[in-house]
Amino acid sequence: MNPPNHDQSLDRVKDEIRAEADAIRHRLPQRRPAATLPPLSSVDGGAAPRGGDVTDRARREYTIPELCAAQYGHFVETAIRALLKRPGDEAGRNAHVARLIAGASKIEILGDIAYSREGRAAGVNVVGLRPRYVMTKLWKVPVLGYMAEWLFRLVRLPVLARQMRASETYQIAQTHLLTAAHEELRLRFEALAARFDSVAVAQSDLRSEFAERSRDATRDSDEMRELVKRGSSESGELRHLVLGVNHWLASLRKNLADVESEQAEAAREADGFVAEVVTRALAGDNGRELRLLAWSSVVAGEVPEGGQVLDLGAGKDWLAVLSSRGLRVGGVSESPAFEALARADGHQVATSDPAVVLARTGDATLHALTALSVGPVLRRMPVAALLATARRVLRPGGLVLLGFANEAAHLADRLAGHADVTIDAALLAEALAAAGFTDVRRADAPDGVVALCATRP
Amino acid sequence: MxxxxxxxxxxxxxxxxxxxxxxxxxxxxxxxxxxxxxxxxxxxxxxxxxxxxxxxxxxxxxxxxxxxxxxxxxxxxxxxxxxxxxxxxxxxxxxxxxxxxxxxxxxxxxxxxxxxxxxxxxxxxxxxxxxxxxxxxxxxxxxxxxxxxxxxxxxxHRVADLIDLEADMRLVDELNDGSHNVLMVGRIAPNKGYAELVDAFAAHAHAYGRRSRLVLVGKIDPRLEHYTNAIRQRIAEYGLNDRVRWINGASEGELKAAYVASHAFMLLSRHEGFCVPLVEAMAIGTPIVALETSAIPETLGGCGISWPTPDASLFAASLARLGADADLRNDLRHAGMRRYREHYAMDVLHRGFFELVLRAAA
CATH class of the missing domain: 3.40.50.2000 (Glycogen Phosphorylase B;)
Structure with a gap:
């Protein structure tokens, strides 16, 4: 609900409520001070007694007019409450009402209540009641009483006649009022009847419209049901398709896993094959042992005992020679088979790309960096990147040794069908110098295999 | 700190x-x-x-x-x-x-x-x-x-607890007897406007004649016995004794039941510093009819029918309208619930508290 609409709507509703309140205002209930009275409607339909002071429990004196103001049952109840200070019981009240109906005067009823044993005990005084009550009692004496009342009424005859005339006038006036009220009621009834007829017509129209709307609603409901049914069917079909696709994806994933597994197995076998061929080829290289010894002398001459050396791709024999000279050696190989062979001899070798290993090596942590077959290394990283990284990882005064021998990485590359990197020693020497290395010199092996070494400033 | x-x-x-x-x-x-x-x-x-x-x-x-x-x-x-x-x-x-x-x-x-x-x-x-x-x-x-x-x-407040707890079903069943229930929550005290409340309810019962009940949930204070008796007398004078249900010292479950089973919450209080029962009525979704005095209009925030004077006819007509107009009831219910969530939910109040007290203190 939009708040401004809510406010406008509420204002309109409040206007309607105000109008409704004005309409009911004249029908508001009145509180009845003697609300604990028993329901007088069972005795008569008269109005409630006026004022709350007549039945005030603390009051001990009344006048005749104020007690006689009420009529019929209310007169009796008021008299009992005023004179006995308690609500009237039904039997007593009805007995007094019956006497009123039989023609007893109010004075007589008041006196009977006030001068009863209970009334005397209550001690309530009604001003002027006693002489008038005595007089009514006198009239009860046989013969004499009758005569006395006859004389009394005879004396009061002119007064009675005047009261009769006044009463007659009052009755006529009331009759006129009643006739007018009756006429007004009749007119209202006719108006109500007319409205009732129009309401009946409206009701009939509403019934017809309701029936028509009901038919529309039934038709819409049927259409809706059909749509829901169709939607439900399509939803089931879609669910089936989704399940089918899920199944297909699961099968595909399994097949891919199988293919990858077979590829890994083939790669492992190929790697093992290459390792065996390379090992045989290296074993057949008669000058290799002297070569490795000569280069290890170069390294040991520059690196203090226990110095850290990292080799890129030479293999376990080179690592063994360096270790035998008291150096701490680590190697890098891209072949898991070579790594396994080196680890079997107790050397630390990582299976990874040389560029990755160098990137993860801390600044100035190495005393020497060797690559006896520099070609495979240059195939994986440009010479500028290799030399810049070498400068970063070498300590000041550290040695870099780059050879052109047919070591393990070189042979594995060739077996994999990769072409040799064509770079000669002179060009590499220029690159070393250009990269800021000092003391760039040849360190060729006794059998003439070329190598270069240089010092990090 | x-x-x-x-x-x-x-x-x-x-x-x-x-x-x-x-x-x-x-x-x-x-x-x-x-x-x-x-x-x-x-x-x-x-x-x-x-x-x-x-x-x-x-x-x-x-x-x-x-x-x-x-x-x-x-x-x-x-x-x-x-x-x-x-x-x-x-x-x-x-x-x-x-x-x-x-x-x-x-x-x-x-x-x-x-x-x-x-x-x-x-x-x-x-x-x-x-x-x-x-x-x-x-x-x-x-x-x-x-x-x-x-x-x-x-x-x-603990209105969130009231929302979560289970209503007293015995009382819910008792009140759900086809009568139109009008609720007031608050201790029986002169500033709470019980006399005007009874007048308004009597006007409604008299003018519309339908089965209705006034549910009064409030602690009766012995020190205010004179006032409580005056209210009882007023109810008797209207002849409404059998249409008023007093619940003195209600449990939380009874309070929830009273809100749930009532068609309207009617408040004619003359003085309120805030009036938490209004928030309870909003949170539970009981439509509100209230007198615009003290902090009541501010707390209500337009989410109920409110009047500037305790005119019994206006309140009676409001109750009748609420009873007959389902759209109005729903509008007020939703407006009240939204106001509760946006202004009076505990996370909102906690944020306000920290903003005002901790940030200022820092």
């Missing part, structure tokens, strides 16, 4: 007590060591300390003291004067004594002494004056509190 919550009388079942406890818990949840200090404690499981220990605990320049001001209590002046940190006066309002004239001299005295303290508290120079409502805050500012140090934060 430490925090102290100070109040004269601590009863955790009343609105002030719960506000104090909720503040203490919120501060502790932020890692601030917090203690409750009170003159006396009634039926509470929360640990409390004597007020004379407060200054030693949280009287330093980095500490916070929150005084819940809802009645006269002279020791508060001395304690607040001796504290050197961030002092907050949380004003819950005090009923004017005129409401109790001729009903209870005891209440007249208590209310008068409380109201007499308002100027003193307002001019004490505390760092923050925090009213439950703008109505409350304005009273403090009118009495001399600096307006720039004033703020409004609705009382922390």
């Amino acid at each position: 430490r925090a102290a919550i100070l109040l004269p009388v601590f009863a955790d079942r009343d609105a002030v007590g719960f506000d104090a406890v909720a503040m203490a818990r919120a501060l502790r949840a932020r890692g601030i060591e917090t203690r409750l200090f009170c003159g006396s404690a009634i039926g509470t499981s929360e640990k409390t300390w004597s007020p004379d220990k407060l200054v030693g605990f949280a009287g330093g320049p980095d500490d916070i003291v929150i005084y819940h001001f809802s009645m006269g209590w002279p020791p508060a002046f001395d304690i607040l004067r001796r504290c050197r940190g961030f002092r907050v006066v949380r004003y819950h309002n005090i009923t004017p004594p005129e409401f109790f004239e001729g009903v209870s001299p005891e209440y007249v005295g208590a209310c008068r002494s409380g109201r007499d303290e308002i100027p003193g508290i307002a001019r004490l120079g505390c760092e923050l004056y925090l009213g439950d409502s703008r109505f409350n805050l304005d009273e403090l500012v009118d009495a001399g509190a600096p307006a720039e140090r004033g703020a409004v934060l609705a009382p922390l």
Whole structure:
């Protein structure tokens, strides 16, 4: 609900409520001070007694007019409450009402209540009641009483006649009022009847419209049901398709896993094959042992005992020679088979790309960096990147040794069908110098295999 | 930083007590060591300390003291004067004594002494004056509190608990007998407008004649027996004894049942500092018809039918309209629930509390 609409709507509703309140205002209930009275409607339909002071429990004196103001049952109840200070019981009240109906005067009823044993005990005084009550009692004496009342009424005859005339006038006036009220009621009834007829017509129209709307609603409901049914069917079909696709994806994933597994197995076998061929080829290289010894002398001459050396791709024999000279050696190989062979001899070798290993090596942590077959290394990283990284990882005064021998990485590359990197020693020497290395010199092996070494400033 | 919550009388079942406890818990949840200090404690499981220990605990320049001001209590002046940190006066309002004239001299005295303290508290120079409502805050500012140090934060309440707990089904069944139930929640006291409430209900019952029932959920105070008897007498004078259901000292389940089973919540109170029952009615979705006095229009926020005068005809016609107009009932229900979520939900109030107290103290 939009708040401004809510406010406008509420204002309109409040206007309607105000109008409704004005309409009911004249029908508001009145509180009845003697609300604990028993329901007088069972005795008569008269109005409630006026004022709350007549039945005030603390009051001990009344006048005749104020007690006689009420009529019929209310007169009796008021008299009992005023004179006995308690609500009237039904039997007593009805007995007094019956006497009123039989023609007893109010004075007589008041006196009977006030001068009863209970009334005397209550001690309530009604001003002027006693002489008038005595007089009514006198009239009860046989013969004499009758005569006395006859004389009394005879004396009061002119007064009675005047009261009769006044009463007659009052009755006529009331009759006129009643006739007018009756006429007004009749007119209202006719108006109500007319409205009732129009309401009946409206009701009939509403019934017809309701029936028509009901038919529309039934038709819409049927259409809706059909749509829901169709939607439900399509939803089931879609669910089936989704399940089918899920199944297909699961099968595909399994097949891919199988293919990858077979590829890994083939790669492992190929790697093992290459390792065996390379090992045989290296074993057949008669000058290799002297070569490795000569280069290890170069390294040991520059690196203090226990110095850290990292080799890129030479293999376990080179690592063994360096270790035998008291150096701490680590190697890098891209072949898991070579790594396994080196680890079997107790050397630390990582299976990874040389560029990755160098990137993860801390600044100035190495005393020497060797690559006896520099070609495979240059195939994986440009010479500028290799030399810049070498400068970063070498300590000041550290040695870099780059050879052109047919070591393990070189042979594995060739077996994999990769072409040799064509770079000669002179060009590499220029690159070393250009990269800021000092003391760039040849360190060729006794059998003439070329190598270069240089010092990090 | 430490925090102290100070109040004269601590009863955790009343609105002030719960506000104090909720503040203490919120501060502790932020890692601030917090203690409750009170003159006396009634039926509470929360640990409390004597007020004379407060200054030693949280009287330093980095500490916070929150005084819940809802009645006269002279020791508060001395304690607040001796504290050197961030002092907050949380004003819950005090009923004017005129409401109790001729009903209870005891209440007249208590209310008068409380109201007499308002100027003193307002001019004490505390760092923050925090009213439950703008109505409350304005009273403090009118009495001399600096307006720039004033703020409004609705009382922390437990309406969320009321929403979650199960209603008393026995009472729900009793009330759901086809009658149109009209609910009022609040202690039976002269400022709550029970006489006008009965008049309005009688007008409705008389003018519309339908089966209706007035459900009065409120604690009957023996000290206000004269007033309670007058209300009973008024109901009898309208002949409505069998249409009024009194529930004295209702349990939480009965309170929930009364809200759930009622078609309207009708409030003709003459003086409210905030009126938590309005929030309860909003949260549970009972449509509201109310008299526009004191803080009631502010709390209601246009989410109910309200009138500026206690005209019985207007209220009767409002009840009749609510009974007959389902769209109106739904509109008011949704508007009330939205107002509760946006303004009175506990996460909203907690955010406001931290914003006002902790940020200002920092």
